[in-house]
Amino acid sequence: MTSEQDVATLTRRVEELLEGNTVKEAVELVSGIHPADQADLFVRLDPDMRQAFLALLSSEGQAHLLEHLDEDTRWDVIEKMPRAALARVLDRMDNDEAADVLRDLPPSEAARVLANMNTAFEVAPLLEHAEESAGGLMTRGYVALHKAMTAAEAVIYLRVRKPFAEEAYYLYVLDPANRLEGVVNLRELIVADPDTPIEQIMAREIISVAPGMDQEESARLLQHYRLRALPVVDESRNLLGIITADDLMEVLTEEATEDMYRMAGVGVKEWAFSPLRDSVARRIPWLSFNMVWAFAAAAVINLFEGTIDKIATVAIFMPMIAGQAGNAGIQTATIVVRSMALGEVEVGDVGKLLAKEWAMGAIKGVLFGLALGLIAWTWKGNAVLGIVAGLALFLNMLVAATGGVLVPMTLRRIGFDPATIAGVFDTMLTDFMGFLIYLGLATLLVSQLT
């Protein structure tokens, strides 16, 4: 990634050239830029100039640029592109990316574009699969070999077939019925004696996925076994396509961002400079939900207004009892959510996890409960206030541990993403229960507190 400043300078230079109508120089400049950097530049271009910029690129150049653009900008470009030109560009994109574009078009339009594409035969079958599944990520452009070929013959076949770079790393051996029998990597093909039949160098134990497998699980599988590509096969082991590591690497980064955003109640597609309208639409609903809950906590305090009226001092420790336990709960929830995302914890581990987090909660509770109790006692000169505050914090720490484990695990069990509001739900729980326990105890012992 070129630095921010470089991109800004380059963008200005391109804009100057486009305004000056010095097309030849503009083409020269632009064609020397890596498509990944072209994409960074493109989003910074004055929207009026984007069409002019696209005109500088060949169909292939446009295809590479589109592969690197974010979804929103890509959609902007595609909407304005004549349908015949779009078909030419899609022909030059990776199958799986072309399928992503077609999925976003209205079905009748997608069919019309597809009809004009030379790679329609490869791309159309991909459209059956959901975008976020293994099937939706795969490309059909794999290289298939026959097991009776020799290594030297396979090399000659590759020389004729000229596969794309990312599709050439693994070569798949299929039987006559198109079933996956083995896999050879390019390096093994080169290293082997030229006369060796493929059958003798291929690996027969192949790690593969079904087309319906979730993209995050596929990514974890690839990472677990440190592979460069995963074959996608159906129930009869027919090879449907392959997913390359670079696509799955992106999935891992995206899913990590989504987990963080879900924990904090932020829209998963938001980024720092999302338009204000989008940010409002994505953040307000969750805050509204939180507000409703906050009134429940307020109602608890309201219930004990009489106690606060008698001893205003009680109010001083309310936020601490709720907040300290709330933070402890977020610690627990964060670890549980992330460990589930990394596949280290399953729903069945709930008992083991609860045992550990209760122990942690008890330790946190004793430590901070004692500290709060002693400070409250010495500060306000009332031992009973110290006991009430300390005990309430201790108990609320156990509530926090329970919520931190059960909220994400329950969300997972009922089919939601465990990160969904897990952290914040725990805060609401510790607010509500914290006030109830603390003010309840204070009310019971109100005669000792005055």
Added chain:
Amino acid sequence: MTSEQDVATLTRRVEELLEGNTVKEAVELVSGIHPADQADLFVRLDPDMRQAFLALLSSEGQAHLLEHLDEDTRWDVIEKMPRAALARVLDRMDNDEAADVLRDLPPSEAARVLANMNTAFEVAPLLEHAEESAGGLMTRGYVALHKAMTAAEAVIYLRVRKPFAEEAYYLYVLDPANRLEGVVNLRELIVADPDTPIEQIMAREIISVAPGMDQEESARLLQHYRLRALPVVDESRNLLGIITADDLMEVLTEEATEDMYRMAGVGVKEWAFSPLRDSVARRIPWLSFNMVWAFAAAAVINLFEGTIDKIATVAIFMPMIAGQAGNAGIQTATIVVRSMALGEVEVGDVGKLLAKEWAMGAIKGVLFGLALGLIAWTWKGNAVLGIVAGLALFLNMLVAATGGVLVPMTLRRIGFDPATIAGVFDTMLTDFMGFLIYLGLATLLVSQLT
């Protein structure tokens, strides 16, 4: 990744075989398991049986197992291994992983092990670099070609040289002084006419990193340009080593976890079943820090105890004003932290970001301030209380937006990780300021509230 159940069953089966002294069957069973799954099994084994399990594996098998183990378990194994055996195992590991192991040993021991290694010449130079830098991730086992070779000659050279699979994807062309001149990928070598000189097929524009570059930045570079490996070069463009994509993919996942954990104040190396002792050591310090701050917030409430004593009702809305703004601040901080981690936002963007988040804060403030004000008014029948509560929430939303932007950006500027306690620091800020603004306003208008 084999499912949890499969691993559990397999573990029991291995334990039975080891107890029954049926070594031959145990070797057969174990050698059929992928090293990544062996690692999952190994951590579940009864500690007494781990030595017996290791004895089933060849040096090469042990090397592969170690590459897949988590750091703590790996360290356990290495500590107990005789030094001569360790040298043989390290010879069979990837250079960069072998260097990681040696870095963890006391220097005198590392030197002794290194003296027994055949790959000492390749591994020793890696020890100069910090573990979390590009230099610390690189391997020396790259394949170097000369530009005057033909494609066919290069293939013959590869056949003799037999590089590891992950090191064979890109082939590097060096000049006589070992400076990086070009790069060819294996696929291009195959596809080219056999008589073409390497010079004609190599790419001259090479994306490379310096050995001191941070591992996360290196990972983002690799992802940005969708590469399989990154060459590491010094100032004079000498090729020092290469970093392969699988190592950087792991970095991305780890860094995402670390960001989440830092936001929540959890130790970065913790996972769900970390020993209780470790969890205590990693979570308590941060909660203690939070506790000190919570007393600052308590002191603010204490300052206004007289007001609460006069109108206990005021206490009911305290947690809502602090909490609702706190959550809004966490939304902002999360987006800022993650956008910085993904390289979408730089320190220089602070003005632009503040403008956006202040606008968001104002919108959140007007919406929720109005809602709270109206509800407080109708619930408690006091219009002034409604105005005080609503206005306080509005102002605290602006505090939250400011903190959400400035806290992570300041942390980055002074050289800390922006995720460090960013979320929670914001909560402390909104607690403190929320109580100050709300109770301050209530005290000013106390005559109107009774």
